[in-house]
């Protein structure tokens with residue numbers, strides 16, 4: 510099957526699940542922004558850990574434990590090198606949500622004072638709102654929102670005005686999971702630093718989709734999740750600036766994160782161990798390392814070019830569907846590989862269910878971004894998102910499926 514773009518070869522065979530038929534319909538998976546499918550190489554790495562190398566890590570010296578530790582730390586090294594970070598500044602967490610909670614609870618509890626201000630944006634996922642709400646409530650700090658313009662961009666003049674109020678931290682998504690907007694996070698970080706604020710970037714959608722170098726962005730914290738980046742579920746990453754991580758108190762405490770434990774006090778392990786309490790996600794981290802190898806072998810530039818071409822084509826095809834309205838920027842170059850949309854007269858739930866009958870998978874609902882939904886006065890929407898295995902044939906099936914939706918709902 511042709512990919513529809515010259516950048517990537519046909520990758521269907523790399524993803525075992527793409528063989529999955531339902532009611533005679535082959536799978537069209539357009540929900541990688543929710544969770545990506547798993548390449549065979551990542552599944553093989555998980556099986557290999559469980560069947561050939563399984564042992565705990567950092568807790569002994571027998572050969573299996575040395576192998577498992579090398580695999581775990583090797584994954585960390587490759588992930589850090591890929592994104593322009595260092596192993597000490599690359600902490601494994603359960604997911605992006607846990608990574609953001611780590612910063613909110615550790616940094617926030619130690620640094621936010623009554624009367625302080627911190628900023629999030631109106632386009633954040635709940636994972637980058639609720640932890641800040643809780644910590645601001647606990648500390649007596651105020652949470653303010655950087656507004657979003659009608660065309661789905663951050664209002665940077667409003668941001669400049671908010672910075673005059675000297676916030677302590679700015680938390681911002683690199684790519685919105687609803688609007689698709691790619692935010693200018695390097696510029697946002699520069700401006701925040703000038704105003705004396707730290708920055709946390711939620712890179713959950715960006716890491717698998719666009720080339721990035723954390724040194725160029727220069728944020729203080731960068732959080733992302735493995736299961737949207739071809740990795741296993743249950744693994745996320747927090748990159749943090751070393752000086753900050755060293756000063757921050759532990760978040761989860763217990764085994765492994767200590768240097769010495771006395772009866773009434775303890776001292777902490779070096780980075781990154783200080784933030785990796787207990788037996789961590791060993792298999793998942795190893796799997797994520799292999800997922801990053803998979804991305805690297807294809808080349809993130811080629812992935813971006815492929816997904817950009819598909820996004821462009823989808824936007825063009827959507828413009829021809831009567832009653833269809835796209836949320837967010839209309840230029841593909843300004844967005845990641847996802848498009849949220851409404852179809853006049855059709856509830857997103859019905860769109861998702863009718864497409865599902867043809868084994869076309871799209872996300873429907875509020876996308877864990879209720880403040881943004883409220884901003885645009887919509888309850889929910891449908892969203893199609895791309896990954897490396899998608900092709901123009903998938904877009905044909907989606908557009909065909911929307912014709913079925915219109916027919917079934919008599920639109």
Ligand SMILES: Cc1ncc(COP(=O)(O)O)c(C=O)c1O
Pocket residue numbers: 542543604605606607634636637682684685686711713714734735736745877
């Ligand atoms: C932008 C963004 N941030 C954070 C998250 C949360 O990711 P996780 O559920 O893996 O913690 C998501 C997941 O949908 C997301 O799209």
